[in-house]
Amino acid sequence: MKFLPALLPMALIGCSAATTTDTQIPTEETQNMFRKINDTISVSPQITLEDIATAKAEGVTLIINNRPDGEDPSAPQSADIEAAANAAGMDYVTIPITHSGFSAPQVDAMITALEGAKGKTLAYCRSGTRSTLLWSLAQAKQGVSPDEIARLAGNAGYDITPVRAMVDALSTGG
Template structure:
């Protein structure tokens, strides 16, 4: 088992830049969204990420075989968007599990990474993680996979195939993955 994060390299400090850069990446992603990007972007056979979902998107997720929805968006970030309780109720009504692991613009923490690992490991079916653009969900997935030992280049490749760039957290991904 890998050790917890070094107190010398706090996750939040390393990822403040990542969250600040999210806005720029969001603009690129939103432009791509208007082109041909699907709402749910598959990272691998187990997980897809998405920009903010609506209550109607729950049915599409269910039809896609999703059994767990992971909300990485804090309540109140966009007051007009469906909030956590709304998405949770719709997911449960559709027979899906739901977990909230909100990521604010202040960065990622060890408990959030652990919560994502637990979600990934406990789900028997497909997972849909969402936030404002899908970026925070992808970056959190990346950190979780690194901590589980996946090679940073493979993490970057899979995230890139879904249209996301892990550069903002690449150093932390490499630190968590350890020597390969």
């Protein structure tokens, strides 16, 4: 993993992937903003306090916030989402990712959070991209094939190209 720290400060390109514009007519697919990556994790754009009940109804037991407080002052902040999640009987973890990139401790925190989940997980950020990319790095570090990671992320509408070199390096123990 000597080579990894040099790759981690990569800037995030294309973080607006998988968003819905105001001009699109909502369909059943876009009405549910939770995008399933696999049977244990979904990702989402910024959630509201009302979305906690929807997540709970879908079997989510852990919410991971990958958005730093203050990034959008009008959005619910970490403490508000955490309080609502805890009140609904859900676990909550915050692993904020800024636009400067990812770090090894953030990848390790994602692995720890996912390993500790007692059911389904919902990770969110502004668009779902940072959550997907962090999930991708965590999966790679655990030895999942980069092509499988890219396929699952792509099926959810996300492109891992901004971190593909890191995913490749992590999956080989680089």
